[in-house]
Amino acid sequence: MIDVRRLQLLQALDHHHTVAATAEALNVTPSAVSQQLSVLAKEAGVPLVERKGRRFLLTGAARVLLQRAHVIFAEMERATADLAEFADGDRGVIRVGSFSTGISDLIAPALARLRSSHPGWSFEVVQAEPEESTEMVRSGRLDVALTMSTADLPAHGDPDFRTDPVMVELFDAILPYQHPLAAHTSLDLAADLADQDWIMSAPGTAWHSCVTAACNQAGFQPRVVHTVDDFSAVFALVQAGLGVALMPRLAWTGLNTPQIVVRGVRETARRHIVSLCRAGASPEPLLAAVREAASKVPVPSVGPFAIAG
Numbered sequence: 001m002i003d004v005r006r007l008q009l010l011q012a013l014d015h016h017h018t019v020a021a022t023a024e025a026l027n028v029t030p031s032a033v034s035q036q037l038s039v040l041a042k043e044a045g046v047p048l049v050e051r052k053g054r055r056f057l058l059t060g061a062a063r064v065l066l067q068r069a070h071v072i073f074a075e076m077e078r079a080t081a082d083l084a085e086f087a088d089g090d091r092g093v094i095r096v097g098s099f100s101t102g103i104s105d106l107i108a109p110a111l112a113r114l115r116s117s118h119p120g121w122s123f124e125v126v127q128a129e130p131e132e133s134t135e136m137v138r139s140g141r142l143d144v145a146l147t148m149s150t151a152d153l154p155a156h157g158d159p160d161f162r163t164d165p166v167m168v169e170l171f172d173a174i175l176p177y178q179h180p181l182a183a184h185t186s187l188d189l190a191a192d193l194a195d196q197d198w199i200m201s202a203p204g205t206a207w208h209s210c211v212t213a214a215c216n217q218a219g220f221q222p223r224v225v226h227t228v229d230d231f232s233a234v235f236a237l238v239q240a241g242l243g244v245a246l247m248p249r250l251a252w253t254g255l256n257t258p259q260i261v262v263r264g265v266r267e268t269a270r271r272h273i274v275s276l277c278r279a280g281a282s283p284e285p286l287l288a289a290v291r292e293a294a295s296k297v298p299v300p301s302v303g304p305f306a307i308a309g
Contacts, residue, residue: 201228
């Protein structure tokens, strides 16, 4: 009988290519990986890996086995879900990961609602950025991840994962309170903001990539004067009148910083927030509660000023 956990280890080796990288991803020692692979080969009755220098290559038999792996894992997830339903919704501890603003604006209110509607469920929240969420779900360190549409998301149709849409998050302009554009109810990305001094995160980050892509689509390259990664630092620089920023909507929700305004932008940047879990698993009832929280995310004020001192 083939041990499913060892089969997951073989799949991880296929994904990470080396024993060291596999061990690091699964938080075990390289010797433990090698030992478990040897046991799996005995269970299968055929060689599954062969050594080439310091690397292990999968044999043809291993490839045959892995062709069935995603089906096996999906059925195991479905079986777990069926048992959970039989137990009246008490599934123990569900590990949920999310980026920071997703936790504060979507996960926290969703779990507050579920404490009343599903008292048998218990949740453990972990901050997990998009670039690490997929691997954390794959390895079982997370059951559900709230993440976003970046290059780190699994490819569409990947048989190992299930993705569900949550919301489309727009980016809004953050301006100093006395800025000439603050009196406008909405702004045009190119016409109003192309000549401004910009505050943005470093190149290579999801925020920078999303905003610059939208600006390029609108026909200009933003003049980035200040480069910071922390949202609170962005608000402080805007408050000081040192530039403007195009911020994801969840970043300013609940903001209590004086002397700035928030304005909607036409042709703005946007990103898709999604739920990610393993194939065969169900993100419910968390998904429904998160979508409910997303529907209540505020939009920029249409009045002359949003936040005054």
